[in-house]
Amino acid sequence: MSTANKNFFITTPIYYVNDTPHIGHAYTTILSDVLTRFHKLAGENTFFLTGTDEHGQKVQQAADKRGTSPQEHTDIFSKRFKEAWGEINIGFDKFIRTTDPEHIAFVQKMVQALWDKGQIYEKEYEGLYSVGEERFFSEKELVNGMDPVSGRPVERVTEKNYFFRMSAYQDWLVKYIEEHPDFILPDFRRNEVLGFLRQPLNDLCISRPKSRLAWGITLPFDKDFVAYVWVDALFNYMSAVDGKTFPDGSPIWPADYHLLGKDILTTHAVYWTTMLKALDLPLPRHILAHGWWMMDNARMSKTTGNVVNPMDMKTEFGVDVFRYFLIREMVVGQDASFSREALVLRLNSELANDVGNGLSRILKLAATGLGNRLTPVPSEGEEEAALKRAAEEAVTAALEKVRALKLSNAIEDTLALIRAVNRYLEVKAPWKLAKEGEAGKAKLNSVLYHSAEALRIGFSLLQPVMPSKMVEALAALGVLQGATGFDPKTSPLVWGGYGYGNPLAEGVNLFPRIETAKPAPGGQKPADGKASAPADPFSLIHLKVARVEAVEDHPNADSLYVLRLKIGEEERTVCAGLKKHLTPEELKGRDVVVVYNLKPANLRGVESKGMILAAEGEGGKVIPVSPDGAAPGDDVTAEGTPPAPKSDLTMKEFEKAPLTVRSGTVFYRDRPLRSPKGPISAKAQDGTVVR
């Protein structure tokens, strides 16, 4: 991602105009926007395409229902999408409408080319047609011989149609997907497509007779037919950029990424790809299918009535918090569950506690001690050099994750940097320096400059996700050259890249906390506004990273292994009920997380000191959670929970602190567990209990 002058073209699906924009549409569009902004940040030329899919039966029906013409209907609804994207800060380069005359002409050209190449043929089709539903049903689909949707009779109809020779490309497509493992992402979706392709592939009916459906693009070689809406829609990706080039002169097509939901993967991976092949046109480089936003275990959609209107969320929490939540919460590829509560947790624990707090501390101290001015200084002290290194490592790690489409993890890397700044401030206690008058001033400047610089880099990494808030934050630090953005000559991700010419702002509260529960009646509220917390059950637990050095069968218990663990310099024996789930080879050498202060127990004659944390994953297999990248002996903590471990912790005390999996990470309530190297991950579904 760091190679400058690369070109990057990304697309979203074009949305049907029979619906108003909802979270499913908003997510794909925000994801594309965030990726585009990251690629821009890395110095690339970008092109971001979105738009609306305006032909077809559903649109015609929706227009009929409203008593308008399809064109009037699409004009209104397409505008709604465009406006919605404006309101959530989407910086697309082109918004295509399939009713654009250029698009219509392009589709006709392509369909004609397929016809000329002999890739389309005409065939009589006999089927069971429902006039009410305006579609064919197979014999199997009928209920008591009637249309299964409306319950009305069906007619046997013979109809002429045009077919694309898709079946001729089946072997080629299988081979192509196998030879290009990153063509369809994530890999389990690629396997699904390959699975689908194990069945014989039919030819694709690409026409609809005008007598049934008039709202479409007329086929150039038969004026009585319109193009099937998917054929029309898929060509948007090319028609929108036809003849357009990047600044270096290279054509915009092919796309680097087609982003889409898993429900429309086949149309892209099979229909689109084979049509392009038949036309000898370049294929998109990657097709990325993301999961669905769910609510109460149902996909969020208009038909199920559980849609969240992105605009409502925007009004309540602000655009950037909404964007942040969607990108942070969903592991790209998997389903995620949406709740207001989860959003508030992220807002309070990450944005208010870490990001906002870091900034306001610096601003306060710079106001009292330095007259709102910072002067850049070299990083001479050990802690300063470490902070600078942390910033540089965060940039490399985060951009690496973005390239791997692990945006939630990229945010995690950035948060780790911001937390390092907060820790540095605690160690350096600059509020004491502020009281030392002139003598403390230079030291105070150095501490605040280093904190500000590391934060500035963190904010720059968050800017693709939260464009407005981060511009506000950067401006508050006094680093922006002008309201429009960065000085293009210097990368915002380089330490010392900017001067601190402008004064720092005062009294900025970037992310006000949302109070979730009222303080207990009569409870004390300290001056800083935070309710006094009762002892937290997690504080009593001491978790550490351990390496499995040896695995033996338990002499007296069939389900247990006896493991020898290395925890820093220390060696320990722990019994674990993992025999059903993992082989000794799978366990040996693995890094795990152990409850370090658990009261030793004698398990059928073997003394076990501690317990390995594990979660039940796919197929009921129990797998230890993983402290990715951390070293044996490292502590594992829950963010914002100061440790106060108790010796000889009982199982009962341990169980008072519920640990669960969310988006592949282990959480204590709303707080992710982490080692110094990052979050503790678990291969288990959301909500799985870790013990």
Ligand code: MSP
């Ligand atoms: N018009 C077609 C796409 C043509 S692209 C050449 C279409 N439109 S759509 O409006 O119905 O859906 C657009 C996208 O929204 C799909 O990628 C779909 O997966 C996504 N989503 C709709 N509901 C969703 C969720 N609840 N969660 C996440 N995305 C989902 O299909």
